[in-house]
Amino acid sequence: MNATIRNFGYPATLVREWDHWTALLRPAQPTLGSLILAARSEARAFADLSSEAFAELPQVVGVVEKALQKLISYEKINYLMLMMVDPHVHLHVIPRYDGIRSAPGGPAIVDTGWPKVPALSDATTLSDTQVRAMTAWMKPAFEG
Template sequence: MNATIAKFGHPATLIREYAHWVVLLRPAQPTLGSLVLAAKSDATGFGALPPEAHAELATITADIESVLTAAVGYDRINYLMLMMVDPHVHFHVIPRYDGTRERGGIDLPDRGWPKPPDLGSAIPLDDRQIADWTAWLKEVWPA
């Protein structure tokens, strides 16, 4: 695993591992169910990934959208490839909704709706919450 994956809390945040990618719970949640989809490669450019990694995205994005539809009931979904601080290929996956969602006593309004997500208002999760929310999403993830 590369340093970007480690920075986002792997292995504690790991929800699902694929051949070329990992899906992680985003440790700071701008909206309920926010994830990080990270390439396992050391590539720092999207085009530098092998064709098989690109092809695998079709399965992974279908899984993500199915799980987050059931778990969060989002209205839109944003895949943000920012890579300004963390150089390895990764997306921030932000489910978007009008209003607020709640999990474990934490209210998570989409403060940016309907404009770009407000990543600065993300709520950091503690270790217990990370374990709980990761388990919650693993339970509904396709086999």
């Protein structure tokens, strides 16, 4: 695992792995169900990903969107590729909605940026107990 994946709490935050991608619960939740979709390689630029990683990405995005729709009932979804602190290729996956959403064992979270850009600075930081509960709640939706 690259350092970026570890920095986002792997393995405690692991939701699902593919050959070239890893989905992690984002420990700071600007909206409920926010994830990190991280390339498993050492690539530090999007253009440096392997052709196999690019080929797998549509399948991965399909699973992510279907699972988050089932869990969160989002209205829009944002993919942010920031890479300002953590250097390896990764996207912040932010489900967007008007109002509030909650999960078993997790806090109720308002999308304070709706309907504009996500308010990343308003993120709710999950406790270790909440990370475990939310990860366990999310994993089954990503399996099927």
